[in-house]
Amino acid sequence: MDSGTHLVMGIALGGLALADPVVAGSSMTTAAVITATIIGSQAPDIDTVLKLRNNAVYIRNHRGITHSIPAVILWPILITGVLSLLFQGANILHLWLWTFLAVFLHVFVDIFNAYGTQAFRPLSKKWIALGVINTFDPIIFGLHVIALMLWAFGSDPVWTITSLYCIIVIYYLIRFTLQQAVKHAVKNTIPDAEKIILSPTMRFFQWRVAVNSSSTHYVGRAYGRSITVYDKFPIEPLPDTPLFHAALEDSNLAAFVSFSPLYRWEVSELENNYHEVRLIDLRYRSENHYPFVAVALLNDNHDVIQSYTGWIFSEDKLRKKLVVD
Numbered sequence: 001m002d003s004g005t006h007l008v009m010g011i012a013l014g015g016l017a018l019a020d021p022v023v024a025g026s027s028m029t030t031a032a033v034i035t036a037t038i039i040g041s042q043a044p045d046i047d048t049v050l051k052l053r054n055n056a057v058y059i060r061n062h063r064g065i066t067h068s069i070p071a072v073i074l075w076p077i078l079i080t081g082v083l084s085l086l087f088q089g090a091n092i093l094h095l096w097l098w099t100f101l102a103v104f105l106h107v108f109v110d111i112f113n114a115y116g117t118q119a120f121r122p123l124s125k126k127w128i129a130l131g132v133i134n135t136f137d138p139i140i141f142g143l144h145v146i147a148l149m150l151w152a153f154g155s156d157p158v159w160t161i162t163s164l165y166c167i168i169v170i171y172y173l174i175r176f177t178l179q180q181a182v183k184h185a186v187k188n189t190i191p192d193a194e195k196i197i198l199s200p201t202m203r204f205f206q207w208r209v210a211v212n213s214s215s216t217h218y219v220g221r222a223y224g225r226s227i228t229v230y231d232k233f234p235i236e237p238l239p240d241t242p243l244f245h246a247a248l249e250d251s252n253l254a255a256f257v258s259f260s261p262l263y264r265w266e267v268s269e270l271e272n273n274y275h276e277v278r279l280i281d282l283r284y285r286s287e288n289h290y291p292f293v294a295v296a297l298l299n300d301n302h303d304v305i306q307s308y309t310g311w312i313f314s315e316d317k318l319r320k321k322l323v324v325d
Contacts, residue, residue: 001106001109001110001113001133001135001136001137001140002135002136003042003045004136004141005136005137005140005141005144006041006042006045006106007038007041007042008141008144008145008148009041009105009106009109009144010037010038010039010040010041010042010102011034011037011038011144011148012144012147012148012161012164012165013037013041013098013101013102013105013161014033014034014035014036014037014038014098015034015147015148015151015157015158015160015161016157016158016161016162016165017030017033017034017037017098018030018157018158019158019162020033020094020097020098022091022094023091023094023098026089026090026091028087028088028089028090029087029089029090029091029094029095031087031090032083032084032086032087032090032095033090033094033095033098033099035083035087036079036080036083036095036098036099036102037098037099037101037102038102039079039083039099039102040075040076040079040098040099040100040101040102040103040106041102041103041105041106042106043066043075043079043103043106044063044066044067044071044072044075044103044106044107044110045066045106046066047061047062047063047064047065047066048062050062054251054252055252055255055308055309055310056251056252056254056255056309057251057255059255059256059258059259059309059310060255060258060259063110063115063116063117063118064117064118064121064125065118065121067106067107067110067117067118067119067121068118068119068120068121068122069119069120069121069122069123070121070122071103072100072103072104072107075099075103076096076099076100076102076103077096079099079103080092080095080096080099083095083099107119109133111128111129111130112130112131112132112133112172113129113130113131113132113133113134113135113200114129114131114134114135114197114198114199114200114283115129115135116128116129116130116131117129127259127261131179131197131198131199131200132172132175132176132179132200133172133175133200134200134201134202136202137200137202138202139171139204140168140171143164143167143168143171144164147160147161147163147164175200178205179198179200179207181224181225182198182207182209182222182224182225182227183196183198184225185222185224185225185226185227186198186209186211186222186227188227189227189229190211190213190218190227190229192213192214193211193212193213193218194212194213194214195211195212195262196209196210196211197209197210197211197261197262197283198222199283199284205223205224206221206222206223207221207222208221208222208283208284208285209221209222209227209229210262210282210283210285212235212262213235214235215234215235216232216233216234216235217231217232217233217234217235217262217264217282218231218232219231219232219233219282219285221285230285230288231285233264233282235264236264236265238265239265239267242302243267243275243277243298243302244267244277246298246302246303246304247277247296247298247304249304250296250304250307251307252294252295252296252307252308252309253277253279253294253296253307253309255294255309256279256281256293256294256309257279257294260279260281260283260292261283262281262282262283263279263280263281263282264279264280264282265277265278265279265280266278266280270297273299273300274297274298274299274305275297275298275299275300276295276296276297276298277295277296277298278293278294278295278296279293279294279295280292280293281293286313289313289314291311291312291313292310292311293308293309293310293312293318294307294308294309295307295308295309295318295322297322306321306322307322308321308322
């Protein structure tokens with residue numbers, strides 16, 4: 001989920017913590033726990049700072065180690081240790097418990113969007129992405145804002161937040177049901193579909209659709225059970241050439257391949273004897289454009305001169321990223 005949603009979830013969890021008699025019975029523990037749930041709801045996304053290095057490092061590591069099993073154990077210990085010094089007299093056991101719930105909830109809800117997490121590291125580096133909730137879901141965010149406003153205007157936080165979570169559980173079940181209905185509609189539209197990837201959008205009934213059959217990539221949209229196929233591309237194996245092998249050793253393309261489950265490739269000849277190798281993620285088609293790409297420029301000696309991976313919404317901007325001195 002996005003940072004704003006994680007924030008309101010952390011505040012809401014702090015309200016729910018007042019159901020704990022130990023928390024509710026001590027103003028110091030209450031303050032410490034609410035602070036902890038807010039910090040814990042954000043802590044796993046500290047890896048966002050990796051963007052300051054480059055996109056390749058960010059793509060390879062975001063929602064990786066910081067969302068892993070060891071991290072879910074260590075974050076609460078670290079946060080509890082620091083806050084116990086600031087809120088002396090707070091109950092450490094209950095502070096740790098609610099901090100753990102905040103961190104766990106952050107990682108758990110991230111599993112439900114299309115980006116996913118490597119939540120089972122170090123047991124497995126597989127990305128877990130159930131793809132039923134958009135990274136920013138306006139309904140989930142809006143319900144939290146309404147619940148927090150009710151709390152601010154005097155409603156009982158425990159009953160308010162409990163009701164909120166009951167509604168959200170039902171909402172998630174509805175999303176799973178809708179996802180299955182869309183998958184069934186995709187199979188009816190593309191009978192030879194072997195791999196179906198659905199990416200939810202901010203619109204409740206609209207989904208991005210990327211499908212592989214044995215020979216073809218299909219890209220389209222679903223609105224409810226209505227499927228529209230926009231593009232078809234033949235599936236071609238990656239070229240077994242020195243140029244392509246050199247390109248795939250570049251950190252930007254390697255990061256892209258490690259993250260993207262469904263993409264196509266292009267090789268182009270450019271001016272000044274440069275060769276362009278481009279990988280195109282098919283999950284995020286927007287206005288007839290595929291914005292998530294990895295591109296490498298190589299010379300005749302197969303040296304990578306420039307490369308880039310990330311979101312690019314126009315060819316002009318991509319060319320500026322790949323300017324050769």
